[in-house]
Amino acid sequence: MKLPPSYYLHNNVVEIAKDLIGKEIFTNIDGEITSGIIIETEAYAGLHDQASHAFAGRRTARTEVMYQEGGCAYVYLCYGIHALFNIVCNHQNIPDAVLIRGVKASRGLEMIKKRLNNTNFNNGLIYGPGRVTKALGISVSHNKTDLHGNTIWLEKRKSSTDDIHILSTPRIGIDYAGKDASLHYRFVFDPEKRNTFTE
DNA sequence: CTGTAGATCGTCT
């Protein structure tokens, strides 16, 4: 049920970001398997998106991962404290990525609680890119991890998500992006319908 | 409940 390599090669990263809502992300950290169902994402459309680290072809040691073929992880440190997890998309040399901003805890609940220090568990609803990585045990050391391996991977679920319940809004915390700051590149599963995610 | 200061460090100028 893992998402196939071709899934990440689609040339419209905005559609991928939307489609990722409802997929399940797994991590195996030191033998501890935890997972969460994706409920919030943001698309970063590489070359033509001022909000993207790779805007206008910026190519540095940090952004190099984004130019790899879709299907690997881009994890970087934000504000000196938080690891932010992105899924690299599209073909080689096209630096598209999707930021995972929220999940609903699914497998390994006790471990997830422990990682979150038993605070803000909120019935398993985890909002905020920094908290998602904390809950799943993802750190900057997982940068460039191949998403088809056995450390971090994504799976399809039986019940697909109904598009009607996916809302789009502008992205968060990117005021520096000028006109692109108003693009509806953020996708959220309707908070009022989130109970349909119950197993 | 709303608003804001402080934490903390890699990355780019």
Added chain:
DNA sequence: GACGATCTACAGA
């Protein structure tokens, strides 16, 4: 040398 795809705690109302 400045700042960020953030989060938390705490102050004040």
